[in-house]
Amino acid sequence: MTDLSKIKALTFDVGGTVFDWRSGIQKEVTRLATEQGADVDVTQFASDWRRWMFVELARVRSGELSWRNADQIHRSVLDDVLKKHAALELSASERDELNEVWHRLSSWPDAADAIARLRGRYTTVVLTVLSFSIVVDCSRHNGIDWDAILSCEFLGHYKTDPEAYLTALKLLRVEPSEAMMVAAHKGDLQGAKAAGLHTAYVHREGESDVFPGSSDLDSASTEFDITAIDFPDLADKLLA
Numbered sequence: 619m620t621d622l623s624k625i626k627a628l629t630f631d632v633g634g635t636v637f638d639w640r641s642g643i644q645k646e647v648t649r650l651a652t653e654q655g656a657d658v659d660v661t662q663f664a665s666d667w668r669r670w671m672f673v674e675l676a677r678v679r680s681g682e683l684s685w686r687n688a689d690q691i692h693r694s695v696l697d698d699v700l701k702k703h704a705a706l707e708l709s710a711s712e713r714d715e716l717n718e719v720w721h722r723l724s725s726w727p728d729a730a731d732a733i734a735r736l737r738g739r740y741t742t743v744v745l746t747v748l749s750f751s752i753v754v755d756c757s758r759h760n761g762i763d764w765d766a767i768l769s770c771e772f773l774g775h776y777k778t779d780p781e782a783y784l785t786a787l788k789l790l791r792v793e794p795s796e797a798m799m800v801a802a803h804k805g806d807l808q809g810a811k812a813a814g815l816h817t818a819y820v821h822r823e824g825e826s827d828v829f830p831g832s833s834d835l836d837s838a839s840t841e842f843d844i845t846a847i848d849f850p851d852l853a854d855k856l857l858a
Contacts, residue, residue, distance in 0.1 A: 620843050622856075625816060627792045628736060629745040629768075629783070631801035634825050636733070637723040637756050640664050646719045647706070656705040663703050670695045675747060679776050687749040687771040693717045720748075721755040726822070730762050732849035736856060741765045745786050745799070747776050766790070778809025787815075798843070800852065807842055818844035820852050 633639055643664040651658040674691050677683040696713055700706060708716060736742055743766045744753050750769040757764060768786045775781040787797055794814030801807050802822040811817050819842045846852035 620816065622798070622816060622843060624796055625740065625798050626796045627741040627743060627787075627790050627798070628818075628856075629743050629786060629797055629799050629810075629815070630733075631799070631803060631806050632744050632746050632753060632756070633748050634822055635800065635802040635820060636725055636729045636762070637760075638726050639668060639720070639723055640824060642719055642723040643667060646716060650708070650716070651706055654706065656707070658703050658706050663699060663706075666702060667692070667695060667699045670698060675776060679779060687769070688747060688752060689717065689720070689749045692720055720752050722759055723756045725756070725760040725762060726849070728849040730760055732853040733762055733764075735853045737763065737765065739857060741790065741792075743768055743786070743790065745777070745783070746770065778805055780809065780813040783810050783813040783815055804841075811842070817842040818846065818852060818856075820846045820849060
């Protein structure tokens with residue numbers, strides 16, 4: 619069994635792992651569609667918006683597109699999503715307003731208390747591709763306190779580039795062997811593992827619908843250091 623006793627810092631993915639992006643988007647799009655009497659598949663709308671964001675992010679990572687943050691990417695992709703879901707008609711200002719939904723996402727109900735427990739022993743840090751302002755706003759909205767928020771928009775590299783993880787750890791003054799990445803996404807954890815970090819998988823139902831090949835509990839148990847069914851389970855295992 620891997621020795622986890624030297625871990626000092628936990629770096630958290632938050633989009634999908636801590637914050638429930640799907641419910642927030644579906645609720646807002648349902649409201650808009652109801653006001654217009656428009657027939658919109660809100661589940662698919664949310665999935666498209668999230669998935670296409672990562673498609674465009676990959677173009678930023680490769681240098682095909684200029685450097686930009688998640689707010690800019692979400693807004694750009696939204697125009698394409700609305701072309702597909704054409705029954706919903708929004709002006710430019712209404713699209714800008716809808717883009718703000720990312721700043722008021724609710725957390726998963728089990729997250730806040732477990733993070734507070736973990737913060738008693740570990741340095742708890744956000745490491746995310748989301749913008750700094752999204753994480754600040756959503757954390758305040760849900761009453762979640764962190765020791766630090768590190769958005770890749772300031773690191774010069776986006777996950778899953780190894781430099782994103784290593785730059786974050788350099789700022790924290792910890793070695794990769796002293797850090798653990800916590801996420802609900804296989805790709806993120808594989809990137810962290812390749813950079814030398816320990817890894818903890820937290821299962822979130824529905825994330826694999828957007829990220830094909832994302833881990834399930836069975837496959838995660840053989841690939842990552844910790845596999846948790848939820849955040850309380852993660853806290854129990856790390857604080858045992």
